[in-house]
Amino acid sequence: MSNTSAVRVALTASGTWTEITDARPTATFTRVRASDLREGQQARSRARAEVVEVGKDADSVAVFLDIEIHIADDARTARREFEALKAPERPDSIRYVGTPSGLAGLIADVKAADVADGVTLIPIGPEQRNLERVVGGVVPWLEDRGVTFSDDAVVSATGSRLPSRVLAS
Template sequence: MNGVRIHAIDLQDAQRRAATQRAAAPELPVLLDVEVLIDRDIRAAFKALGDLPPGTALRYVGTPRGLAGLIADVQRLGIADGVVLKPLGDSPVADLMLEELAPGLAS
């Protein structure tokens, strides 16, 4: 099954865009693009952000747990059916999510 990806500047914008998309094609899942830069602590994440240019999609900079919270909010609020994580710079998103969050999800 295909889905449609949306880009938004914040969650309110994402909610509007998703509603528009669902009205046009309710059978297609809506996926929200999120630019991501995470690290084990928030200061390191913001330091790594450095001189990266502003993005064109919703951006999350912080910790793996905070990113998980954002994803949960997107689902809980019905904003999108899923998210597409777009790592910024050399952010080890997959590794940190598996190391930091997967053990807690298994219990």
């Protein structure tokens, strides 16, 4: 996707990958794991170059960066809870432990810096609670910045409906 399009967001829930944004479909997508954003950016560049080499448009592939997440209402609580989980010290990919708004900012930065076309959020710890915080905090933050989500996909992946949005008059 070109940098002018909105970031795409997917979740893994109960081992199933589901894109929850309502985005223009691409011919293919690929998921990448990276130890940092620079490595993710290089993986995106490689994936796009590979499709160009076979005569396709670079925008025909969407690259999703895996991000392991544990979120709570405040960063201190998120860190304390995460410590108690005894998760592996070395993550499989980028790991974010903090608040929903902080995660939403990271997701926006991933797209703005051309690190990836989208992200795959992988909950660590209580899956349903993390997913509820994504739906209740991350999604509204991104919606306020122009990202469109599919209510059906969100329900399918999380069991939760998108929060209703009331516009002030």
